[in-house]
Amino acid sequence: MTTDRGDLLRGTLEMLILRSLEDGPMHGYGITERLQRVSDVLTVDEGSLYPALYRMQKRGWLESEWGRSENNRRARFYTLTKAGRKQLKAATSNWVRFSEAVARALDA
Amino acid sequence: MRRLRLWIARRLLRDEVARIEREIEEEFRFHIDMKTAALVRDGMDPEEAQAKARASFGDSARFREAGAHDLTGVRARQRQASRLGWLAQDLRDGVRRLRRRPGFALLAAGTLALGLTTSTAVFTYVNAYSRPFPGADARDLRQVYFSTEEVPYGALSFPDFEDLVETTAGLMDVAGVGQTLFAASVRHEELTEVVFGQGVTGGFFRWRRAEGFPRRTTCRTHHPRWSSPTGTGYSATDRLPTLWGARSSSTTSPTPS
Numbered sequence: 001m002t003t004d005r006g007d008l009l010r011g012t013l014e015m016l017i018l019r020s021l022e023d024g025p026m027h028g029y030g031i032t033e034r035l036q037r038v039s040d041v042l043t044v045d046e047g048s049l050y051p052a053l054y055r056m057q058k059r060g061w062l063e064s065e066w067g068r069s070e071n072n073r074r075a076r077f078y079t080l081t082k083a084g085r086k087q088l089k090a091a092t093s094n095w096v097r098f099s100e101a102v103a104r105a106l107d108a
Numbered sequence: 109m110r111r112l113r114l115w116i117a118r119r120l121l122r123d124e125v126a127r128i129e130r131e132i133e134e135e136f137r138f139h140i141d142m143k144t145a146a147l148v149r150d151g152m153d154p155e156e157a158q159a160k161a162r163a164s165f166g167d168s169a170r171f172r173e174a175g176a177h178d179l180t181g182v183r184a185r186q187r188q189a190s191r192l193g194w195l196a197q198d199l200r201d202g203v204r205r206l207r208r209r210p211g212f213a214l215l216a217a218g219t220l221a222l223g224l225t226t227s228t229a230v231f232t233y234v235n236a237y238s239r240p241f242p243g244a245d246a247r248d249l250r251q252v253y254f255s256t257e258e259v260p261y262g263a264l265s266f267p268d269f270e271d272l273v274e275t276t277a278g279l280m281d282v283a284g285v286g287q288t289l290f291a292a293s294v295r296h297e298e299l300t301e302v303v304f305g306q307g308v309t310g311g312f313f314r315w316r317r318a319e320g321f322p323r324r325t326t327c328r329t330h331h332p333r334w335s336s337p338t339g340t341g342y343s344a345t346d347r348l349p350t351l352w353g354a355r356s357s358s359t360t361s362p363t364p365s
Contacts, residue, residue, distance in 0.1 A: 028135065029142040046139060047166035050132075054178040060185075066131075069138070076135045 013044065013052050015095060018061065018080060018088040025067075027075040028053060053078060061087050124183065128176045136168055252282070263287055269309070284309040 020031045031053075032044045056062045061084035069075040080088070140161045147157035165171070206213040252272065254262040264272070269284045276282055286307030294301045 027138070029139045045166075046143075046164045047171065050136070050171055051174055054175040054182075057182045058178045063186075069142075071142075073138055073141075074134065075138050076131070 011091065012095075013048060014056060014061075015088065015091040016042070016044075017049075017052060017056065018084055018091065021062065021078055021080040021084070022088060025077040025079045027069060027077050029075075031078070056084070059083075059087075121180070125176050125180055128179045128183065129172055132172045132175045132179075136165060136172070140165065 016035055017031060020026060020034050026034070028046075028049055032046065032049060035042050035044050053062065053064075057064060057078075061081060063079045063081050064076050065079075066074055067077045140158070143161040143164065144154070144157045147160060148154050152160070252264065253260070254264045254268060256262065264284070266284070269282070273282050289304055289306055292303050292305060294303050
């Protein structure tokens with residue numbers, strides 16, 4: 001049961017990261033800021049964010065390169081790849097279907 | 109040598125992993141600094157803000173190690189993609205330049221085609237001469253002369269030729285080539301073509317087939333006027349002219365017996 005819960009959370013975090021990067025390249029801190037800005041409920045733990053970013057890079061969903069941040073500091077910027085966009089589309093579709101099913105089950 | 113290569117590979121991998129770990133460390137530091145600054149802006153004490161930002165990372169050493177493991181493979185893949193990207197870019201540039209200057213493209217293609225054609229022609233010509241003679245084994249071929257003190261390598265008369273055929277019957281195959289070229293006109297409907305020819309005896313064409321031709325024969329001399337060359341045969345480039353008899357005296361070194 002714990003494993004299932006962990007997988008679900010991990011999948012959700014990855015989907016949120018992919019959605020954040022759909023708007024353009026971002027560094028890790030920028031991703032956490034954006035998620036907190038768009039949702040008061042969602043808080044991303046840094047201890048989970050970076051391992052997820054590296055894992056997603058390994059899967060080919062993201063690419064990264066060093067650039068300059070808004071305060072002119074060297075930072076690693078992440079970009080969505082074609083495979084990442086495809087993954088986002090699939091994950092979003094699954095999530096919508098899943099949440100609708102859960103909502104229907106709760107309303108019944 | 110293998111151990112040296114292994115050592116170099118390990119060393120390179122270790123350097124790469126160390127570099128990636130430094131980058132991860134830099135990335136974490138950037139994040140902590142940004143978060144600290146944000147907390148300070150919200151009114152938190154700088155030291156407290158930094159401690160809170162650091163704490164949010166948890167066991168950063170473990171993440172750094174795991175990240176380096178993941179990113180090492182990613183870096184290798186990126187390098188490969190980069191090399192392929194350069195190749196694709198070069199190809200694209202090439203096509204673009206050819207489109208921009210089609211004249212140059214045609215000239216380059218023409219030059220290449222001419223070079224290839226010339227190479228093929230030269231190779232075909234040289235290769236044809238270096239092939240074995242199509243028919244009798246060239247090592248068994250001998251040229252026969254009418255020999256006197258004044259004229260060591262004279263041509264044979266037809267009666268002499270008939271004598272030679274008779275005396276060597278069963279031992280060797282003899283063929284004659286006339287020294288005189290003749291011309292004939294051949295009419296093809298409305299076109300007349302001039303054809304040059306040279307007379308040969310029937311045995312000449314058996315050489316070309318080689319079937320049934322004795323490979324090891326000895327030319328025994330029964331007539332004082334006949335000579336049998338015992339030279340080493342003809343070089344590759346002399347085979348055809350010698351066979352036709354056009355340059356016989358200049359291409360052989362017979363030893364009169």
